[in-house]
Amino acid sequence: MWAILSILVENKPGILFKVTHLFRSRNFNIDSISVGVTENPEFSKMTITTYGDEKQVEQIVKQLDKMIDTVKVEHLDEHKTVYRELSLFKIKLSNANDSMEINKLANAYGGKVHDVKRDSIMVELTATPDQIQAFEELAKPFGIIDVARTGVAALQRSGA
Amino acid sequence: MNKMENMKGAKALMMAMEKEGVKQVFGLPGGANLPMYDEFARCNIRHILVRHEQSAAHMADGFGRVSRKAGVCFATSGPGATNILTGIATAQADSAPMIAVTGQVPVAMIGRDAFQESDIIGMANPVVKYAFQPRTAAEIPEVVKKGFFIAETGRPGPVLIDIPKDVQTNEAEMVFPEEFKIQGYHPWADPDIVNVEKAIDMLLHSEKPIILAGGGTIISSAFAELQAIAEALMLPVVTTFKGKGAFPENHPLSLGPIGMHGHAEANKMMAEADCVLAIGTRFSDRSVGTFEAFEKRLKIIHMDVDPAEIGKNQTAQIAVVGDVRASLRIMVKLLLQRAIKKTEETPWIKHVKETKAYWKENLKLHPGELGAAKILRKLRELLPKESIVTTEVGQHQMWASLFYDVIQPGTFFSSTGLGTMGWGFPAAIGAKVAKPDVPVVDIAGDGSFSMTENSLATAVLEDIPVIVFILNNSSLGMVAQWQRTFYDRRMNGVDQGHCPDYVKLAESYGAQGIRAQSMDELDKAIKTALSSDIATVIDIPIDPEEDVLPFVAPGTSLSDMILPS
Ligand SMILES: Cc1ncc(C[n+]2csc(CCOP(=O)(O)OP(=O)(O)O)c2C)c(N)n1
Numbered sequence: 001m002w003a004i005l006s007i008l009v010e011n012k013p014g015i016l017f018k019v020t021h022l023f024r025s026r027n028f029n030i031d032s033i034s035v036g037v038t039e040n041p042e043f044s045k046m047t048i049t050t051y052g053d054e055k056q057v058e059q060i061v062k063q064l065d066k067m068i069d070t071v072k073v074e075h076l077d078e079h080k081t082v083y084r085e086l087s088l089f090k091i092k093l094s095n096a097n098d099s100m101e102i103n104k105l106a107n108a109y110g111g112k113v114h115d116v117k118r119d120s121i122m123v124e125l126t127a128t129p130d131q132i133q134a135f136e137e138l139a140k141p142f143g144i145i146d147v148a149r150t151g152v153a154a155l156q157r158s159g160a
Numbered sequence: 161m162n163k164m165e166n167m168k169g170a171k172a173l174m175m176a177m178e179k180e181g182v183k184q185v186f187g188l189p190g191g192a193n194l195p196m197y198d199e200f201a202r203c204n205i206r207h208i209l210v211r212h213e214q215s216a217a218h219m220a221d222g223f224g225r226v227s228r229k230a231g232v233c234f235a236t237s238g239p240g241a242t243n244i245l246t247g248i249a250t251a252q253a254d255s256a257p258m259i260a261v262t263g264q265v266p267v268a269m270i271g272r273d274a275f276q277e278s279d280i281i282g283m284a285n286p287v288v289k290y291a292f293q294p295r296t297a298a299e300i301p302e303v304v305k306k307g308f309f310i311a312e313t314g315r316p317g318p319v320l321i322d323i324p325k326d327v328q329t330n331e332a333e334m335v336f337p338e339e340f341k342i343q344g345y346h347p348w349a350d351p352d353i354v355n356v357e358k359a360i361d362m363l364l365h366s367e368k369p370i371i372l373a374g375g376g377t378i379i380s381s382a383f384a385e386l387q388a389i390a391e392a393l394m395l396p397v398v399t400t401f402k403g404k405g406a407f408p409e410n411h412p413l414s415l416g417p418i419g420m421h422g423h424a425e426a427n428k429m430m431a432e433a434d435c436v437l438a439i440g441t442r443f444s445d446r447s448v449g450t451f452e453a454f455e456k457r458l459k460i461i462h463m464d465v466d467p468a469e470i471g472k473n474q475t476a477q478i479a480v481v482g483d484v485r486a487s488l489r490i491m492v493k494l495l496l497q498r499a500i501k502k503t504e505e506t507p508w509i510k511h512v513k514e515t516k517a518y519w520k521e522n523l524k525l526h527p528g529e530l531g532a533a534k535i536l537r538k539l540r541e542l543l544p545k546e547s548i549v550t551t552e553v554g555q556h557q558m559w560a561s562l563f564y565d566v567i568q569p570g571t572f573f574s575s576t577g578l579g580t581m582g583w584g585f586p587a588a589i590g591a592k593v594a595k596p597d598v599p600v601v602d603i604a605g606d607g608s609f610s611m612t613e614n615s616l617a618t619a620v621l622e623d624i625p626v627i628v629f630i631l632n633n634s635s636l637g638m639v640a641q642w643q644r645t646f647y648d649r650r651m652n653g654v655d656q657g658h659c660p661d662y663v664k665l666a667e668s669y670g671a672q673g674i675r676a677q678s679m680d681e682l683d684k685a686i687k688t689a690l691s692s693d694i695a696t697v698i699d700i701p702i703d704p705e706e707d708v709l710p711f712v713a714p715g716t717s718l719s720d721m722i723l724p725s
Contacts, residue, residue: 062468
């Protein structure tokens with residue numbers, strides 16, 4: 001099971017270390033992580049995605065909850081949540097048509113094109129990890145030079 | 161409240177600790193905590209000097225387990241701080257309340273690999289309940305208040321307070337808060353009455369119900385409640401090793417500890433039971449063997465203060481989160497309300513009693529005069545029931561588990577989680593400081609005692625008379641047993657042939673040393689030790705080949721116990 005965890009923590013130095021360390025020491029894996037300060041500067045929000053069976057995820061949530069610096073820990077229901085990841089792809093341009101093809105592909109996924117050079121192009125894509133994965137598959141034949149991904153940010157839908 | 165006073169950080173630390181009721185700390189000074197040490201002369205806190213910081217932490221630990229108030233240890237930065245880490249990790253593994261105060265290089269030097277700098281916060285984080293590093297003097301009073309609160313509440317544990325040297329010497333307007341808030345800390349949950357009700361029904365509807373009491377039962381002093389429930393529902397009681405003595409071990413319903421070196425009758429009955437009321441236990445591998453075998457055949461009711469323990473190692477059918485004493489009190493009340501009191505002996509209880517009687521009769525014991533069982537039963541016979549016993553780690557510890565019956569609940573302590581050799585003696589010193597009026601005995605092996613024997617200096621100079629009871633097999637006996645059992649008698653690194661003469665060693669520290677080579681001598685030695693007012697080491701030479709049995713080999717289940725042949 002893929003799980004999205006939303007963790008409100010006190011905005012203090014060293015907390016990212018503690019949270020990630022907890023995953024390591026308890027033998028869990030982090031699939032992606034993103035952190036940012038909230039509207040209240042006292043708190044930061046971490047979004048961590050992870051894999052595990054139901055028992056394992058429940059245990060991670062409990063262990064995170066137990067941490068004194070965590071204010072609130074939620075296991076978000078994927079279906080009631082908006083979740084996005086930002087990715088940047090630098091893709092090779094080998095022949096004349098590539099640029100147009102990649103533009104089309106980017107458009108299809110709601111991406112933006114940046115830094116168009118003679119032999120490379122950059123695509124910015126904000127989407128779900130699945131969609132980014134799909135884009136990557138389709139971009140692969142052109143030749144991917146480099147990728148950077150941010151990790152998921154997620155918020156529960158209103159009324160959910 | 162909120163009286164403002166201008167003072168140095170180090171002084172504020174002492175005042176804040178006095179407000180928490182701290183009467184003594186255990187420690188050893190150095191450059192980075194000198195400003196704190198300078199304050200000892202001007203406050204009402206006694207400083208007890210150790211010879212190694214690890215022992216300071218174990219003393220604080222022993223004090224904390226006995227008094228239920230956080231014991232405090234002090235160390236300087238760098239090597240002082242790293243030396244106490246083992247003690248901190250030991251306290252964490254056994255949920256003991258502790259405050260460790262370390263000195264740190266000045267704030268401006270942090271991160272520059274300064275002399276005696278170490279990132280003790282980074283190193284300790286995985287083994288503390290919480291760690292603070294105040295960066296300004298004004299933070300100290302609140303940090304101390306929060307530190308004690310965190311250490312002592314909920315599931316207790318060690319808290320580290322690392323104070324840079326300039327933070328100790330800087331002056332600030334100090335506010336000693338009476339109230340504070342820690343957003344993410346919820347040490348208490350109210351037990352769910354409905355689940356307690358369900359638990360009762362489940363126990364009533366089981367054929368072979370049993371109680372498994374863990375260390376949490378001792379931490380929350382739920383002794384009277386436990387006994388009331390066991391008697392009302394007529395449930396046999398086994399304990400984990402950490403829960404040893406949560407229930408009087410001379411009670412007809414007591415079966416003693418289960419696990420790797422549990423009582424045969426306890427392991428047998430645990431393996432036969434169909435429903436368990438598990439109280440304050442994490443189902444450690446040492447207690448239950450392989451998890452799967454355990455889980456398959458049993459309905460589990462799990463009570464624990466720590467919600468993260470529910471479902472961590474075992475899946476429970478019914479979980480009650482909250483202080484276990486509070487949960488058990490609800491259960492007692494419900495039993496009274498429903499007028500549930502069993503009087504007739506069930507077939508299960510009959511079987512339990514027969515099994516217990518059988519093993520009391522038939523467990524093969526070492527034939528020698530100074531066999532472990534005889535030695536420990538002699539100690540039991542002569543020690544007043546309120547005496548406190550600590551142990552080191554090894555065969556002697558497991559013999560204590562098997563043959564030393566705890567009669568007054570909550571008087572037996574051991575390093576069960578981390579299994580730290582060298583814990584017992586300094587912990588006994590801490591225990592004696594917490595309860596000076598009862599005899600305190602460390603049941604030791606020669607190997608473990610060697611690790612912290614220099615605490616004899618502290619015991620003598622600080623006038624803390626404890627008894628060290630060494631079952632001396634001149635070897636690292638437990639490891640030797642494993643090598644005999646699993647490594648075809650290839651004995652490597654276990655011979656302690658060059659250990660000192662412990663009688664002379666004790667005497668050289670100004671303590672009393674007695675050697676006991678027969679049962680008569682042992683009898684006299686224990687009596688002498690009990691009537692003396694100085695620390696006493698009793699050295700008892702035993703057969704190096706004696707094994708601890710029964711034994712549940714690692715990776716097997718409780719029903720696969722190896723018995724003495
Ligand atoms: C600090 C530490 N190092 C190593 C061990 C591994 N260990 C467990 S029991 C044991 C032997 C203990 O010897 P001793 O204290 O003489 O007790 P005995 O088993 O002989 O009764 C050892 C080395 C440990 N538990 N703790």
